[in-house]
Amino acid sequence: VSLCFQMGTPYILNSDRAMPNDFQLQQNSSTTNGNRENKAGVNVVFSFIPCFIFLYINCVMLYTLRSKPVFRETSRYLLLYNLLLAETLQMILAQMMFLLAAGLVFMTRLVCLLVVIPTIITTVTSPFSLAVMSLERYVAVCFPLRYACIVTVPTTYGAIAVVWAISYANMLIRVIMLTALDSRPFGQLMGIICAKSTLFQLKIFSEFESGFVCAEFVSVGLIIILSYVGVMVAAKAASTDRLSANKASKTVLLHMIQLSLSLSSSLVSTILTGLHGKVDVITFRHLRFSLFVCLIILPRCLSCLIYGLRDQIIRPIFIRHLRLGINCEIFKFYTQYINQ
Template sequence: MSTNFQVQQNSSTTDRNREKAGVNVVFSFVPCLTFLYINCVMLYTLRSKTVFRETSRYLLLYNLLLAETLQMALAQLMFLLAFGTVIMTRLVCLLVVIPTILTTVISPFNLAVMSLERYVAVCFPLRHASIVTVPSTYGAIAVVWAISFANMLIRVIMLTALDPRPFGQFMGIICAETTIFQLKIFSDFESGFVCAEFVSVGLIIILSYVGVMVAAKAASIDKVSANKASKTVLLHMIQMGLSISSTLVSTILTGLSGKVDVVTFRHIRFALFICLINLPRCLSCLIYGLRDQIIKPILMRHLRLGINLPKIKVSHSRY
């Protein structure tokens, strides 16, 4: 009797855990789909007008949104694979992880370029059109992607040379960046790269912010534009911090693995997924889509699928 009771109790506990995990998936999937839709509409908006395709800051914004949209979709895919405990070969896992590594590096460096563009616009307004051109913007975007590609390529070469396990071997655990790059040298390389990324990008954004603030105090500079640019660069700094903080997720989870029970570990993983991975990817569209007075009306019309909502007239009755 006691054995049957324990089996039923364990089965009941397992069902409750599965139900809670299913609720977590729903709570992550619905907001993710919502912001993916908004980001895709924003991307379409930035390609719908000539002014967006021929203005440097909109081209940089498009590149930032493209990277963050891909990150959000890939993060949701990885979360669903982890929830379903999908076991795959090392090669398939590597092909899934590579785009994640590639797009993660783009956002911080793209924010640095966007900060430099605002600095040139405020501090060198007469030379802005000759310095920040469409070809130079595409060149800066190419450099950002090249840095990201180099980071990913170095990891793949190190994995091929240092890890003797065959790529056709099935993994006994879920696919993740930490499970495919298990050797200590990979964590050391990532720590070094993240530190270099944080210092270089942070320094560029801080210097741009200081330069804009100094220019805002000058009598010859349009103070309204300078103040607006300083707020934009400050937002870039906050976004950079949130973007780089997402790289700490794997480190935190690795440190907690084996030290907490499975249920607590899943709750922590879900909270980190929402706060440090999904949330930072949703901010760019909201920040720039609602602050920019050129983008905002076009974006709102596209979000409504071109449907014009009727205006409600309020009549004041006299009593």
């Protein structure tokens, strides 16, 4: 202002000159917000593309495992179907939670609980399914003569029921604790994004989570390790088919890798909680996106790649269904393009 008066310029002219500068700052702020929204939209698109691809592969595998009577009447394939079903549901729920978080969709505590419940159930189901599958391979290699008596379709369904019962019990305990210990009404609107860590905020929930996760992975890890050792010992025995034993040992080893990836995916929320406030917002979003794709989405498709390509019975049928689906989609797209 003093500079304008020294130059003989009225103050009103200085004010008029200041207005475009303020408008420019607002425009720059809007542009920055728009760029952030565009980056968030790009992250959503790039997260949706691999999720859609892997979801399609999993659905083709699920259809393949129900397409032949041999798959519906064999314990090994029934256990694989159960694992794939749980991982496919996890993938769908994870993508839905990511979209809700990216869109900043807030909901009531009751709606958030209904969204989180299936996530908790399916997350617990996968490790125990891997343990049952490892035991099935152990019995097949170490007790081949008694395999048909021990591993039957009814016992397989019973093992699957036990796995899901453990998952439901874990969820039920959490819901009872939330109802009894958290005094906030379920109809209250949450001011933060819906997630397991934001819904179960009390310290006792984190302690229960840590204890359950440790017990879960120690028990499942011991089962897989003991199964692997038993299969390796049987592979060295002269009375055992070494080819099938070596193949079974590789399968159990892959179960251990899947368990490690499952443990890594369960630690994503813990990692993000530790990084929150220590890095800037943009870096935090990029880390959240990277962890989501690498540790949550990608491991959910490993079962299809492991069993769909290694199994000599599944592989040709799986590839045929996969190609048929792709060709049908291309044909539909071409037909719509021609009609337009």
